[in-house]
Structures are given as structure tokens and as C-alpha cells.
Amino acid sequence: MTMKWSGWALATGVLAVSAMAQAAPPTAAMLSNACAGCHGTHGGSAGPSMPSLAGQSDKAIVDAMKKFKSGARPATVMGRLAKGYSDAEIAAMGEFFSKQKLHATNQTLDKAKIAKGASLQEANCGRCHLEDGKEGKDDTPAMASQWLPYMQIQMADYLSGKRKMPEQMQEKVKPMSKADLEALLHFYASVK
Amino acid sequence: MTLDRRNFIKLLGGASSLALAACAGTGGLSGPTGGRRVVVVGGGYGGTIAAKYIRMMDSSIEVVLIERNDHFVSCPFSNLYIGGLMKDLSPLTIKYDKLAANHGVKVIQAEVTGVDAATKVVKTSTGDVTYDRLVLSPGIEFRTEEIKGYDMATTPEIMPHAWKAGPQTVLLRKQLEAMKAGGNVVISIPLAPFRCPPGPYERASMIAMYLKQHKPGSKVIILDANPDIVSKKGLFLKGWKKHYDGLIDYRAAKKVTEIDTRGMAVLVEGIEEVKGAVINVIPPQKAGHIAHVAGVVGTDKKWCPVNPMTFESTLHKNIHVIGDSCVAGAMPKSGYSANSEAKACATNIVNAMNGKELIDFSGINTCYSFLSAKEAVEVTGVYKVDKGAIIAVPGSVGVSPDLSETEAIYAESWLKNILTEMST
Ligand SMILES: Cc1cc2nc3c(=O)[nH]c(=O)nc-3n(C[C@H](O)[C@H](O)[C@H](O)COP(=O)(O)OP(=O)(O)OC[C@H]3O[C@@H](n4cnc5c(N)ncnc54)[C@H](O)[C@@H]3O)c2cc1C
Numbered sequence: 001m002t003m004k005w006s007g008w009a010l011a012t013g014v015l016a017v018s019a020m021a022q023a024a025p026p027t028a029a030m031l032s033n034a035c036a037g038c039h040g041t042h043g044g045s046a047g048p049s050m051p052s053l054a055g056q057s058d059k060a061i062v063d064a065m066k067k068f069k070s071g072a073r074p075a076t077v078m079g080r081l082a083k084g085y086s087d088a089e090i091a092a093m094g095e096f097f098s099k100q101k102l103h104a105t106n107q108t109l110d111k112a113k114i115a116k117g118a119s120l121q122e123a124n125c126g127r128c129h130l131e132d133g134k135e136g137k138d139d140t141p142a143m144a145s146q147w148l149p150y151m152q153i154q155m156a157d158y159l160s161g162k163r164k165m166p167e168q169m170q171e172k173v174k175p176m177s178k179a180d181l182e183a184l185l186h187f188y189a190s191v192k
Numbered sequence: 193m194t195l196d197r198r199n200f201i202k203l204l205g206g207a208s209s210l211a212l213a214a215c216a217g218t219g220g221l222s223g224p225t226g227g228r229r230v231v232v233v234g235g236g237y238g239g240t241i242a243a244k245y246i247r248m249m250d251s252s253i254e255v256v257l258i259e260r261n262d263h264f265v266s267c268p269f270s271n272l273y274i275g276g277l278m279k280d281l282s283p284l285t286i287k288y289d290k291l292a293a294n295h296g297v298k299v300i301q302a303e304v305t306g307v308d309a310a311t312k313v314v315k316t317s318t319g320d321v322t323y324d325r326l327v328l329s330p331g332i333e334f335r336t337e338e339i340k341g342y343d344m345a346t347t348p349e350i351m352p353h354a355w356k357a358g359p360q361t362v363l364l365r366k367q368l369e370a371m372k373a374g375g376n377v378v379i380s381i382p383l384a385p386f387r388c389p390p391g392p393y394e395r396a397s398m399i400a401m402y403l404k405q406h407k408p409g410s411k412v413i414i415l416d417a418n419p420d421i422v423s424k425k426g427l428f429l430k431g432w433k434k435h436y437d438g439l440i441d442y443r444a445a446k447k448v449t450e451i452d453t454r455g456m457a458v459l460v461e462g463i464e465e466v467k468g469a470v471i472n473v474i475p476p477q478k479a480g481h482i483a484h485v486a487g488v489v490g491t492d493k494k495w496c497p498v499n500p501m502t503f504e505s506t507l508h509k510n511i512h513v514i515g516d517s518c519v520a521g522a523m524p525k526s527g528y529s530a531n532s533e534a535k536a537c538a539t540n541i542v543n544a545m546n547g548k549e550l551i552d553f554s555g556i557n558t559c560y561s562f563l564s565a566k567e568a569v570e571v572t573g574v575y576k577v578d579k580g581a582i583i584a585v586p587g588s589v590g591v592s593p594d595l596s597e598t599e600a601i602y603a604e605s606w607l608k609n610i611l612t613e614m615s616t
């Protein structure tokens with residue numbers, strides 16, 4: 001008698017784990033852990049340019065992913081990656097990263113710029129980038145401790161028009177000098 | 193003297209590492225396991241992550257990581273060292289002490305020499321270790337038998353492969369530096385599948401960059417066994433035209449079948465001789481040696497068939513294979529793939545040990561390649577299980593639109609993050 005492959009497997013007990021064919025769909029952790037090779041374990045980036053996702057609000061992450069997916073936000077890799085996930089999967093990952101602790105970083109920053117940024121931030125950016133950038137209004141991303149080179153790349157994209165700035169942010173950013181904007185980014189990068 | 197908290201912890205740390213060394217030396221892990229011991233073989237891209245994530249998900253599971261070396265050197269970015277963009281290999285080197293201290297992974301430095309699947313025992317150079325589940329992430333071995341004249345002990349000292357990072361990487365760099373201007377560098381590429389599909393073409397770019405600056409009259413000759421450039425073809429051709437026009441002589445469908453180390457030549461299909469001042473023979477590949485010993489290699493005699501959800505071998509129960517050694521459907525053999533596979537494997541080992549439901553695979557592959565000192569490109573994709581096989585999620589796989597300085601900046605951060613993941 002010849003034995004079919006599946007029969008053999010059952011008889012020998014091989015595939016004991018795998019034979020439980022009924023697997024649950026990928027959990028939030030399964031989906032999100034795959035992002036960590038670039039963004040760091042649990043979304044805490046070791047830097048110096050990949051952004052941390054840890055402690056980001058789920059609204060900000062979902063908003064960013066949807067814009068990456070539709071092409072509304074420019075990206076190097078994220079545009080293609082975001083197309084690999086359904087809206088439900090994106091929501092699950094947003095929730096996963098929002099539950100992680102904000103990732104405090106120690107970056108080499110300019111003290112004078114931090115001080116200048118600190119004096120400018122409340123009046124200019126504080127309406128949306130709340131609590132020294134530790135939180136954000138609605139889908140505004142947190143920026144506290146975010147990696148400086150990342151924020152510089154994003155600001156450059158905003159200023160060149162590649163990334164579309166929210167209208168009310170534009171009202172504040174447009175009149176500012178490059179030096180003041182740079183100071184603000186140093187400030188946010190320094191917040192722990 | 194009073195013992196403050198910090199010193200006390202130091203003492204504890206010292207004591208536990210002593211205990212570890214002792215049990216490694218005496219093979220003290222051959223006793224009963226309590227049903228909750230996972231042994232991981234190989235402290236590279238896959239193994240470190242499997243060990244760490246199992247401990248992060250369930251610290252009641254004992255994890256023993258066995259690696260032959262006391263450190264690991266990353267292949268990713270080693271081409272930049274070969275091209276002269278890095279002083280030494282230290283940015284590519286990780287140690288295992290923090291995996292032990294932060295996650296309680298028991299690290300044993302030893303060569304794994306045997307696996308007895310029936311009694312669930314791993315044989316090592318320092319003693320036997322019993323397991324409940326075994327994870328193999330041993331990387332690759334070379335099919336040197338397919339190249340006439342290739343001797344595993346002596347050939348790589350003359351014609352380095354530099355396809356496992358470390359001394360081989362340093363040797364290839366030294367040979368390039370010592371080469372007289374005007375000499376040719378030959379790179380031979382095996383038939384796919386091999387570790388890191390874009391790797392050989394990145395290497396050619398980095399070597400051409402070095403030759404352009406330091407060796408006038410020299411060029412790179414690529415002998416590719418494949419019918420065409422395997423990965424990122426358009427981007428490599430564009431970069432070569434932009435930076436290294438006339439410096440890279442690409443020859444498709446040229447399979448090196450024989451070598452002559454004395455005459456410093458390789459033979460294509462046994463007839464066409466190509467000489468080089470420096471010859472980088474990348475031999476065809478197969479699963480790491482220990483996978484063959486363990487009996488988990490498939491009928492192709494090369495790679496290990498696995499369940500796409502648990503990465504458990506389809507040939508032996510309780511042995512899982514991840515990384516380059518396994519067949520992970522549509523996923524290429526890369527460090528990032530190994531990282532994703534390790535996490536899915538870890539998740540399902542923990543769930544299986546705890547009698548919980550298994551979770552379907554979701555993973556990512558990314559591979560950055562440098563074309564010049566400041567420009568990189570990447571290929572990225574999302575992968576999932578469909579009808580029992582790992583497939584690319586439609587629409588998610590693709591390459592960079594162009595050479596990019598921004599991608600080079602992100603690439604460096606990718607390396608930092610993935611190595612930090614593996615070592616802390
Ligand atoms: C030049 C080059 C460039 C690359 N660039 C990239 C890149 O940019 N991005 C990317 O994602 N991938 C890249 N890769 C591919 C990447 O290096 C591999 O895919 C990855 O290392 C696979 O991980 P692994 O765990 O299977 O094996 P490895 O990382 O090789 O780890 C295997 C470990 O097992 C140990 N081991 C093996 N057998 C035993 C034994 N019997 N006993 C004890 N220890 C043992 C080895 O010492 C080693 O430390 C590149 C590869 C090369 C060659």
C-alpha cells in the first residue's frame with residue numbers, strides 16, 4: 001500500500017505544529033514586529049535618521065500610512081510598503097505603536113539652537129504640536145526626541161513643496177527663517 | 193564596605209555570567225529541560241532575533257543560543273568596507289553580552305556538530321544540550337564540489353569569496369589595495385538562489401568606485417552564471433553608466449566551473465579562460481552544514497523545506513529552520529527576511545508551547561544597495577501566507593525609482609537599527 005504524504009505526516013506526527021491548519025490572521029504584534037528591522041524594536045529607533053514610531057498616536061500613524069498608500073505623502077520606501085497592508089491591519093499597527101513608551105534619544109544637538117527653539121515653539125507650533133511635542137492634536141505626529149536628520153528631511157520636503165503642509169502649519173512656517181525652523185527642530189529633538 | 197544597589201547588581205551580573213561559562217564548559221545543559229527549553233543555533237541575522245523575541249514574549253521559556261564565534265560580523269554593508277568607505281569592520285560587528293544581560297538568553301560559544309532529532313539532543317564542541325524545540329539559523333554553506341579545483345581550505349585564501357563577513361572581507365580589501373594599477377578584478381556570480389540577490393552587483397559597484405579613484409587602467413569583469421542581472425537591473429545599469437562607464441564589463445550567462453589558483457584564472461563552462469589580478473569567486477550555495485547533518489534538507493539537497501507559518505521543518509518535528517537555509521516561498525535570502533522569519537517563528541513557538549492558537553505569517557524584506565559613496569537604492573516588499581505558501585502581497589514589492597542620497601542616509605540608519613535589534 002502506498003501512503004499519501006499527508007497520511008504519512010499524520011502517522012509519524014511530523015507537522016504536529018503545522019497540521020493545525022487553522023491559524024489566526026496576523027496579530028498587531030506579528031504585523032508590527034516586521035517594521036522593527038528599520039524602525040527599531042517596538043518602534044524605538046536607534047537612529048540617526050529612521051523615525052521612531054514608539055509612543056506615536058494611532059491617529060498620526062494611521063494618517064501617515066494612508067497618505068503613504070495613496071501617494072499623497074512622498075516617501076522613499078513607505079509608499080510601497082504601505083500598499084502591502086489593509087486598512088484594518090494599518091489600524092492594528094497604529095494601536096500597537098501608540099501603546100509603546102515614547103523613545104527617549106540622546107542626540108548631539110546645538111544648545112543655543114535648543115534654547116532659541118524653546119522660546120519659539122509655544123507661540124508658533126504649540127497649537128498642534130502639544131506638550132513640547134510629546135503629543136499632537138488629532139493626527140499631528142509627536143516630535144519629542146524624534147531624530148533630527150529625519151525631521152530635517154521632512155522639513156526640507158515641506159519647504160520644497162514635495163510634502164504638502166497642513167494649511168495652518170504653513171501659515172506659521174512660511175514667514176519663519178530657515179535658522180528659526182532649524183532651531184525648532186533641535187528643540188523638539190532634545191525633549192525627553 | 194557597604195554594598196550599594198549598583199554594585200550589588202554588578203556582582204549579580206558577574207556571578208551569572210560565571211555560572212554560564214561554567215555550565216557551557218561542563219556541558220551542564222544535557223539534563224532534563226522541564227519542557228520549556230528552546231535551543232537556537234547561529235547568532236546571526238536570524239538566530240539572535242529568534243532568541244531575543246522568544247524571551248521578550250515569554251520569559252518562562254529558557255533560550256540557549258549556540259554560536260561558534262564570540263562576535264558576529266554583518267555581511268550587509270561589508271561591500272562598503274571593500275570599496276574603502278569604512279576604516280574597519282567595527283561598525284558591522286556585534287557581541288552577545290547584552291542579549292544575555294537584557295533578555296536572559298543563555299549564550300554558549302561552541303561549534304554545533306550534531307543533532308539527534310529522536311532524543312532531542314544537540315551535540316556541541318563543549319558538550320550535549322537537550323532541547324524541546326530547536327531553531328537552526330546557520331546561514332549558508334558553499335557547493336564547492338561544483339567548481340573543479342576548488343579546495344575549501346586553501347582556495348578562499350587566494351580567491352576570496354567574502355560571502356561570509358570577517359577575515360574574508362578584510363582579505364579581499366587587502367588584495368585590492370595591493371593590486372597594481374591596470375590589473376583586472378574578476379567577480380564570479382553563481383546561479384540564483386543565493387544569499388542576497390543584489391549583493392554581487394553592489395560589490396561590483398563598490399570595487400569600481402575604488403578602482404576609479406586609485407587604480408587607473410583597472411576594471412571589473414563580472415562573470416554572471418545567470419542569464420541577466422538578478423536584482424535591481426535598471427538601477428545598477430543606470431548607476432554604472434553614471435559613475436563607472438567603461439569600468440564594469442558585465443558578461444551574462446558565464447558560469448564558472450573550474451578555477452586555476454596558480455595561473456590566477458577561472459574557466460567558464462570549462463573552456464573559456466578569464467584571468468584576473470584579483471579574483472572574487474562567489475561559489476554556489478546551500479543551507480548551512482548543520483542543517484544537512486540534522487537531516488532537514490529537502491530532496492534538492494540544497495535548502496530546507498519548512499512550514500510557512502511556524503518555520504518548522506517538514507522533515508523533522510520540533511526542528512525549525514529560518515534565514516538563508518530555509519525555503520521561505522517568495523522571500524529572497526536576506527538579512528531582513530531572516531529577521532522577519534525569526535519573529536514569526538518565535539511567536540508560534542511561544543504559542544505552541546503555551547497551547548495557544550498559531551498566527552499566520554506577515555513579514556517584510558528590504559535590501560539596500562550602495563551604487564556610490566553617497567547614493568543607494570533599495571528593494572522592498574511585504575509578504576504573507578496564501579494557500580500554504582509565502583507570497584508577496586500584490587503591489588507592495590518594488591525598487592527605488594532612482595539612485596538617491598536620501599536612501600543612502602536611511603540605509604545607514606537601517607543598519608544601525610537592525611544590528612541594535614540583534615544585539616541589545
Ligand atoms: C556582501 C553581502 C551583502 C549583503 N547585504 C545585505 C543587505 O544589505 N540587506 C540584507 O537584508 N541582507 C544582506 N545580505 C544577506 C544577509 O547577510 C543574509 O541573508 C543573512 O546573514 C542571513 O541570516 P542567517 O541567520 O540565515 O545567517 P547568518 O547571518 O550568516 O548567521 C549564521 C550564524 O550561524 C553560525 N553558525 C553556523 N553554523 C554553526 C554551527 N554548526 N555551530 C555554531 N554556529 C554556527 C555562524 O557562525 C553565523 O554567525 C548580504 C549578504 C552579503 C554576502
